[in-house]
Amino acid sequence: MNHNFYNFLNLLKIESNKQEKKINLIASENYASLSSIIYSSSCFVNKYTEGYPSNRYYSGCKIFDIFENKAIIESQLLFSSNFSNVQPHSGVQANFAAFQTLLNKNDKILSLDLKSGGHLSHGFKKNFSSLVFKIINYCLDKNNLINNNNIELLIKKEKPKLLIVGYSCYQSNIDWNFLRYISKKNNCYLLSDISHISGFICSGLIKNPINESDIITSTTHKTLRGIKGGIVLSNNKLFFKKINSSIFPGQQGGCISNFIISKYITFKESNNFNFINYNKQILINSKIMLKVFFYRGYVSLNDNTINHMFLIHLKDNFSLKIEKILEKNGILLNKNFFPNDNKNSINPSAVRIGLSAITSRKIKKKEVELISNIICDIIENNNVSYKETINFICKKYPIYK
Template sequence: MNYNFYNFLNLLKIESIKQEKKINLIASENYASLLSIIYSSSCFINKYTEGYPSNRYYSGCKIFDIFENKAIIESQLLFSSIFSNVQPHSGVQANFASFQTLLKKNDKILSLDLKSGGHLSHGFKKNFSSSVFKIVNYCLDNKNLFNNKNIELLIKKEKPKLLIIGYSCYQSNIEWNYLRYISKKNNCFLLSDISHISGFICSGLIKNPINDSDIVTSTTHKTLRGIKGGVILSNNKLYFKKINSSIFPGQQGGCISNYIISKYITFKESNNFNFINYTKQILINAKIMLKVFIYRGYNSLNYDTINHMFLIHLKNNFSLKIEKKLEKNGILLNKNFFPNDSKNSIDPSAIRIGLSALTTRKMKKKEIELIGNIICDIIENNNLFYKEIINFICKKFPIYK
């Protein structure tokens, strides 16, 4: 199919309208601020900036050096770190650069099992990480919690070089200081991947693991509400030079210059009382919607959540079918494994729900309870359609006012 310029403009318009008309509950997504979008589309997209500030491989980078240094400083202030690399294109690249910094080929990594909420880049068998390193997994316990004693026993038995604490779906607190203690005692590095909870950490709602970790990685979208990208943080001087070398020239040439400037805006916007209040509202909304599901008889990992997301077990329903049925009604979320899931990744037993995007649209208790009940109704009855109601809610709460 051939598209001319106007066809592409029409596709962009269709996507924009779609986003306005959909209830977005995908936990990995959010709506970037207008200012971060504007800066991500700046003229710096034309500038090749291979290297680091004051040490570039191309001329004409003096203005960009100012912006990258500002992004570094703002991220350090935000996460109380003394080192930051803002160049990773994504969270996955940030993780791999951290592996290159701390490990040698075929070293052993201990990470959370995918079905327990782990991430692909932490050692999934089809991911690059498992082809370079030996992977051993720990799982959530029978209460769906991180079990420090079980992790400690695995560290003693398997003797990994690296323990990864991070997840794509988890609802409870993590005792980073204890995990740091047991990893250090067993000569094991600790990497904290805070991609999903970085907004809560910089707002002070979740403990900052920067002093308990050798390296911390994060994405800049999700709960930070920026454009897509990654960042690496550390307070251990031994790793600063290695991290930089792992990103450039280890993984990439020039960074995405216009995105670095947008990251600066994101870090700046996340370091104020308005953002703290916004993050508090995300948490309130997540707790409200989770209560709706529990009241309607559904099981989650736990009866509460300390961040923006939670899992809902679908009993005898098929998650792929439910995901598609909800999308037809204007509601977006994703199918997901539940711990000890016997089903495959195409049609697992649960759905994952995140409240960041709806909170960005300024929805609160009344709307959150209504949407939660609508989802339950659609799951339980094949003949119910709520598309008009969803459209009405979305019109009342536009993404960008």
């Protein structure tokens, strides 16, 4: 082994130790199961599998066809869908596939504004979505909620071709039934991006919008607790072939074969009572932590959360500074816009907190309350240090036992 290889191994060890010694509250992250990690590193990393089962552009794909078909079937069972494409490399590519399927160039998209909790791929001005399509945004109302009446007025006025529902930072219920009704009434497609809440949906804790949506997209690495990737689902037969062709050859060549097998493991692991109980515990932990912040005088989007995440407004503090100070103390979270934020993306007014990862470590009420109070203490006094306490918690609850 050469010197560079030893350096590489050392970097991997440093990253592994860092993950073990940090309390991860980043809402977009989680810890993939050991099984899914092992399968993502299988010998299929060597195989090029351009195309679809029984219709590949290279020979020698018969074994992989079996795995991809299994992944498709498991994902359909998990989300009660009639169609699934498991090949997208990410949630953004899954969204792009949906756009290619439903839209033509310069068609209008109605989506939530980024500062209100929308996603980059839903029409942010610097993202491909706004370069190819015309974007109209809706915002949260004065109660920081999705307002169905506002959306209805915008649909009638702007006549978009597509309404996007599903957000990167929203902690309340979504009325999919009404949004389906009003979009269908106005000849508008409905895309549900469930990337953050897919684990809750397949656990039955949040309504499954498969029958209200023309297309559903999701990632596999957030509340589903798998390796990083995307997925596209639908119950509308009109779109099955178009979705497949929009992914291949529309935007990518060969899929990441070893990751497809890992996705199969993730879908299999997500379809049992242990996973349901895991998501129930996430919700319990999320509510506990939010309650502590309220007790300490902080403001969130709403007085409750129905999923793994919530926003905390930092008053006069600088979010970038708080993010860095917390990281030095062993706590990871991310700075985030608050609705009607007058600050820029580098230093917005809030932080976003997610409970999926620490729940994967089996952390519960006592430690959740402690971590919450530590965060408040650090925000209020930047000079206090809780490194030893955080290190003790992390040792007590290792990621992989």
